Amino acid sequence: MAPKSTHCVMPLWATTWAVISSLICIYDATYVLVRPRSMAKGDLFHIFFPYAKYITVDPLYGNLKNAFVIGQSWMNCVELTLALLSVVLYYVLRKRNTGCFLLLIASTMTWSKTVLYFIHDYYERPLHPQDLPIKIETWEYYCMFILPSSLWVVFPFLCMWSIGGQILTILNSINEKTKTK
Template sequence: MPSKSNTNIRSNQCYMPLWITEWAIVSSLICIWDATYVLTRPRSMAKGDLFHLFSPYATYITVDPLYGNLKNAFVIGQSWMNYVELTLALFAVILYHIFKRKNSGCLLLLIASVMSCSKTVLYFIHDYYERSLHPHDSPYEIETWQYLLLFIIPSSLWIIFPFCCTWTLGRQIIKILDSSNDKTKSA
């Protein structure tokens, strides 16, 4: 019996696995919270009136000082891009599951996943050079294990999962396009 994804590809319909839908929704909710923390600073920081919603960031800014630096434009720009990505991802899920526009939903989620993965890689590159070029600018002394546990590992999820989404959806889209090209050539 053929798998659901193979059946859909033969019928020129892209299939969005449940894990991709779940990732799109959960990561979007986390990114809304994250971007809102950055874009509402200093109100979201300690002593701010919104701090009760963002209290875990009091610890996070010790491993990622960009989140505590009100003058750094890079973290502000990446936060606005979070809103763009999550809007695309949630719209993709709605297109796929509610409006049954399967190919459109898969394509839009592929685009959002590429954006998320590449933005996170850029964030890591920026972090590496920021730390090496300005080693004394961080107001906090952190241990390597804290940096790995609180920054590297959680942030890596926004490379790994979007890459897997891109790979899974991209392969399907390519098969659908190839199938369509074969049908056009034989007609």
């Protein structure tokens, strides 16, 4: 069935996800990029105190010598910029298709980076058990790392599916109109 218009619709849940996840990622990336100032005994620790517990389940966040978490934090900055720009384009500038397209790109980047982070954790953790700051319980690992981080797999995938499907429908509709002319 052809769409009624050639405009992509950004679902409200996707917009909400883009804004809330971007705010969380700003906080997260800032913690990493200003380390060691954001860590215990640092002058910014009062802003980032929840990470004192988080680094027990994700030791990359406490390891100042690991470049992977720094790279993923810079990628967070790119993704959240694109996600917030997509919302501005869609709602403020009324550039609906461009906003949807940017959210599709940002969601794809977020999804793939998060999957890579999970893969990295799966293979890296057993290689360096001595690097874990303290012994953690399995339930803590799942509740503080796996479950929350999984949101950055599920919601971006749903955005990719929803917006990508709309874009394909619009393109197929345009293609069908072109063939009939």
